Amino acid sequence: PYLAHRYPNAEILATPFTMAILESILKDENINLRNPRKIIREDSTQFIKGKSGTYKVEFIHTTHSTIQCVLVALHTQEGTFFYALDFKFDNYPTIGAPPRYNKLRELGRKGIKVLVVDSLYSGTYRRTPSERIARDLLEDAMSSVRDRKAAFIVTTFSSHIARLKSIVEFGKRTRRKIIFLGRSLNKYVNAAIKVGMCPFKNDIVLMKFRKQIDSMLKKIEKDRGRYLIVCTGHQAETGSILDRMVKDETPLKLKEGDNVIFSSSVIPTPVNINSRNKMDSKLMKKGVRIQTDVHVSGHASREDLRDLLKILKPEHVIPAHGSLQQETPMIELAAECGYKFGETSHLSSNGKVLRF
Known part of the structure; x- marks a missing residue:
């Protein structure tokens, strides 16, 4: 709600829980948000009109430390851009279903141009526990x-x-x-x-x-x-x-x-x-x-991220959601999987434009 006014014509899409949170924030903080809003379901497909035509966007169910979370696949003429922030691979969640591995494999077979990926715990050498x-x-x-x-x-x-x-x-x-x-x-x-x-x-x-x-x-x-x-x-x-x-x-x-x-x-x-x-x-x-620490994380660790790279096989990898210290291990993991820094794996920052 704090950036949307910069893009007043942009429609806000969210799963029901996320939209309910947004509406609560708007009410509590007396924010007048004029953007059109639409509730979407996990594992749904939306078609969004843009300057270069209509884009197909898929919202794929995943697990995290909250409910009704999705990974986003944006299909364009240049290829598919995959956004995977704030997720984990939890095969035994206590609310909701496990991640949609079959859908991820299907997208991987079709080809992913760019993967923007949660790298917060890319330097933690394990799988994140369920x-x-x-x-x-x-x-x-x-x-x-x-x-x-x-x-x-x-x-x-x-x-x-x-x-x-x-x-x-x-x-x-x-x-x-x-x-x-x-x-x-x-x-x-x-x-x-x-x-x-x-x-x-x-x-x-x-x-x-x-x-x-x-x-x-x-x-x-x-x-x-x-x-x-x-x-x-x-x-x-x-x-x-x-x-x-x-x-x-x-x-x-x-x-x-x-x-x-x-x-x-x-x-x-x-x-x-x-x-x-x-x-x-x-x-x-x-x-x-x-x-203390009576907890497991809601973020993927190194071996989960390795699995995601193997499943999606993206052409390019961009670490996100962390400081340079937290994103650098993701670059190292990408190198282990055959990516070359500066060519097929990239460190970026807010506002920076990358060209492929």
Whole structure:
């Protein structure tokens, strides 16, 4: 919604969940977006009019750390351009279907001109584990919290509906009342409810506004063993619920023996790493028991990316979605697969034009 005004005639296409998120942002931030909008389905084909004619665009279902995600194949007279950002190859997802490998193989046989690819973890030498593994890790971590007099907090990515589903499933076993706190959680959970993708909607209490949240935290302070808090703040974002609790800015005062589970990884930027280090240090000084990295990534790792290159066989490879340090390993992987830097593999930057 922050760039679309530059292209007022461009139609916005999105899967139902993504469109619901967009509509929520527009409403919350009072943005008047004039672009036409259209909801598309996973595994659908659209025909879009452009300056050089009509383009065929395919939206291919894939897996990620949120729901209703797609890879994009743009068919042009010059060849097919394939956009593969924010994806993983999860053969055992806990919500939705596995990736459409047959469709990817079909496109690979027909030929791909350019692949723009998620390279965030191209330097991580493994396959990214399935969300089923994260579910098992979470079950083990949550079942270890047995102190009925201690506070119990779990924090994760607000958009990770599959992870939230697992948190609620295992939270119900604790016989605690499950409370979701925070604007971001409210936005994503309500979007999932709107598109019929929130199987836990009747098992939670969802709170958005600060007064409402602080009133609930006042209740929890008096009976901390009765509630399971699911909240924002796993990246130590300033003003998030967990950040405020750590700084003693809420009625619930964290103390020795309380529990915080981070069902997330630290996003690898200097700001996030520094912020989380400070938060973890404060929690430990309070005597809070913390469990970190109860998580698997939503991004492809090196061996997933190798598989994608073998399946699609693109003529050109362009790493994206990372710093130079994160994109360089993708160039190295491409070299292992026969691509030559500067000829068939390319490093680019925002705004740069590449000619093939």
